[in-house]
Amino acid sequence: MVDDMYREVILDHYKNPRGHGVIEGADAQAEGVNPLCGDEVTIYVQFEEDGETIDEVKFSGRGCAISQASTSMLMEIVKGRKADEIAALPKEELLEEIGIPLTPIRLKCALLGLGVLKVALHRAKGTALPDEWAGLDELELR
Amino acid sequence: MAVTARSTLDAQKLRADFPIFEQKIHGKPLAYLDSAASSQKPRQVLDVMREFYETSYANVHRGVYTLSERATEGYEGAREKARAFVNAPSAREVIFTRSATESINLVAYAWGLDNLGPGDLVLVTELEHHSNFVPWQYIAKRTGADFRMLPIDDGGELRLDGLDELTADTQVKVVATNLVSNSLGTVNPVERLGSWAHAQGAIMVVDAAQGAPHHRIDVQALDCDFLAFSSHKLCGPTGVGALWGRAELLEQMAPFNTGGHMIRSVRLEETTWGDLPYKFEAGTQPIAEAVGFGAAMDYVNEVGLAAIEEYESELVAYTLDRFAELGGITSYGPPPERRAGIVSFNVEGIHPHDVAQVLDSEGVAIRAGHHCCQPLMTRLGIAATNRASYYLYSVPDEIDRLVEGLRKVRKILG
Numbered sequence: 117m118v119d120d121m122y123r124e125v126i127l128d129h130y131k132n133p134r135g136h137g138v139i140e141g142a143d144a145q146a147e148g149v150n151p152l153c154g155d156e157v158t159i160y161v162q163f164e165e166d167g168e169t170i171d172e173v174k175f176s177g178r179g180c181a182i183s184q185a186s187t188s189m190l191m192e193i194v195k196g197r198k199a200d201e202i203a204a205l206p207k208e209e210l211l212e213e214i215g216i217p218l219t220p221i222r223l224k225c226a227l228l229g230l231g232v233l234k235v236a237l238h239r240a241k242g243t244a245l246p247d248e249w250a251g252l253d254e255l256e257l258r
Numbered sequence: 259m260a261v262t263a264r265s266t267l268d269a270q271k272l273r274a275d276f277p278i279f280e281q282k283i284h285g286k287p288l289a290y291l292d293s294a295a296s297s298q299k300p301r302q303v304l305d306v307m308r309e310f311y312e313t314s315y316a317n318v319h320r321g322v323y324t325l326s327e328r329a330t331e332g333y334e335g336a337r338e339k340a341r342a343f344v345n346a347p348s349a350r351e352v353i354f355t356r357s358a359t360e361s362i363n364l365v366a367y368a369w370g371l372d373n374l375g376p377g378d379l380v381l382v383t384e385l386e387h388h389s390n391f392v393p394w395q396y397i398a399k400r401t402g403a404d405f406r407m408l409p410i411d412d413g414g415e416l417r418l419d420g421l422d423e424l425t426a427d428t429q430v431k432v433v434a435t436n437l438v439s440n441s442l443g444t445v446n447p448v449e450r451l452g453s454w455a456h457a458q459g460a461i462m463v464v465d466a467a468q469g470a471p472h473h474r475i476d477v478q479a480l481d482c483d484f485l486a487f488s489s490h491k492l493c494g495p496t497g498v499g500a501l502w503g504r505a506e507l508l509e510q511m512a513p514f515n516t517g518g519h520m521i522r523s524v525r526l527e528e529t530t531w532g533d534l535p536y537k538f539e540a541g542t543q544p545i546a547e548a549v550g551f552g553a554a555m556d557y558v559n560e561v562g563l564a565a566i567e568e569y570e571s572e573l574v575a576y577t578l579d580r581f582a583e584l585g586g587i588t589s590y591g592p593p594p595e596r597r598a599g600i601v602s603f604n605v606e607g608i609h610p611h612d613v614a615q616v617l618d619s620e621g622v623a624i625r626a627g628h629h630c631c632q633p634l635m636t637r638l639g640i641a642a643t644n645r646a647s648y649y650l651y652s653v654p655d656e657i658d659r660l661v662e663g664l665r666k667v668r669k670i671l672g
Binding site: 118119121122127130152153154155156178179180181182222225 | 610615616619626627628635670
């Protein structure tokens with residue numbers, strides 16, 4: 117099972133994270149912490165001139181291989197897509213991409229980045245976070 | 259396997275008492291290195307509980323019938339065992355609770371709400387488990403009292419030399435500490451802290467949840483006023499803990515929970531409280547669990563707390579030696595002879611969750627996280643650690659497998 121979890125593509129994203137860094141003066145930004153293990157992720161989004169299309173997206177922070185790799189994969193998934201589409205992105209799309217069996221605890225690691233990105237986008241657009249993520253906004257994100 | 263057998267404890271033999279070790283995890287024998295979170299249970303405890311349910315179970319203190327008397331004998335017999343376990347002067351000073359956490363909440367609410375106010379100080383330590391931190395922080399806020407934390411030094415020991423300066427401008431009313439740190443294993447100098455607390459006119463509250471399984475406790479020698487411990491960390495069932503408190507304080511205190519069983523008389527105008535310890539035992543208690551708790555204390559006594567403590571020190575020393583060989587491991591806490599069987603560590607560059615996940619695939623169960631000690635993690639400048647913790651059934655082979663597992667962790671994630 118552990119070989120499934122730490123399969124090649126996960127380790128590759130963990131060791132060579134895509135979009136790792138900071139965007140100064142980003143159009144949208146949020147930071148989240150998983151209180152169980154102290155994983156921290158901050159996500160920065162820059163829109164194209166239309167104010168909708170994600171032109172550039174980066175993340176910083178520290179955490180376990182699963183949270184870092186899944187956030188790195190997320191950066192590749194969302195680049196070039198529309199803000200409202202990503203704000204409504206079903207978590208299954210990311211989980212499919214990650215493609216590994218996750219226990220309930222590790223699921224929180226895997227979804228930390230997506231939760232933070234959604235908060236950043238909803239905040240920037242002034243829209244409400246969907247119910248299934250609402251708990252995250254209060255408990256784990258700042 | 260180079261543990262020199264100084265201790266008289268035969269862990270390999272004791273291990274056979276624990277049915278949990280008869281199974282395989284991911285096809286491998288279980289190496290259970292998370293006893294500080296909760297210990298496993300021996301057949302002797304499980305059998306006593308089963309037999310109690312099968313032959314002696316009824317509600318206690320109520321029926322005049324034989325079965326209820328038998329159940330009451332079992333329950334009160336467990337109270338006497340708990341009294342003897344911490345050498346309390348009287349069994350009426352021993353209250354059964356749900357857990358050590360509830361024991362501390364009982365003191366924080368029942369004593370704190372009536373005795374704390376603005377200008378008073380509640381002092382806890384940087385080593386506290388949230389169980390002995392959050393209740394005090396909460397009650398201090400509600401009463402307007404100050405709340406401060408006694409820091410530790412780089413070796414993980416309490417800075418007793420800083421006590422006077424830290425509290426110079428205020429009236430210390432409560433000093434709360436754990437006997438053994440659940441994160442670092444530090445055995446704290448409770449006697450000295452207790453004498454200091456009493457010199458300030460404060461009460462001394464000891465969280466012995468982590469201490470009681472590993473260290474002989476004598477509340478009369480400790481110079482404390484309240485001491486909380488629980489069953490599940492010392493081979494007993496979950497759902498029951500105990501609070502010892504000085505009778506004179508317990509008598510002055512208002513009840514914590516109210517309801518059935520804790521009363522003397524109930525009228526519309528007023529209810530009066532029962533005597534100690536029943537004043538603090540509202541509702542049906544965890545009866546069979548208390549009986550199991552008693553059996554667990556018997557079991558631990560038979561093995562011997564001195565032998566347990568010595569054996570755990572040997573396991574800690576062995577672990578640190580193996581870590582030194584392996585290299586790239588940062589470990590936290592005092593030297594082995596100053597701690598219970600706990601080793602908190604980090605593997606250079608690898609997150610504790612990933613370490614614990616890979617180890618699990620080898621059948622090695624360790625803890626990864628903040629261990630309910632976020633203030634301590636802040637002090638150490640880290641988010642989390644790995645923690646291997648031992649008990650009387652732990653064997654060096656499990657530590658060898660931990661070290662082998664760490665090699666695999668490095669191979670995968672390094």
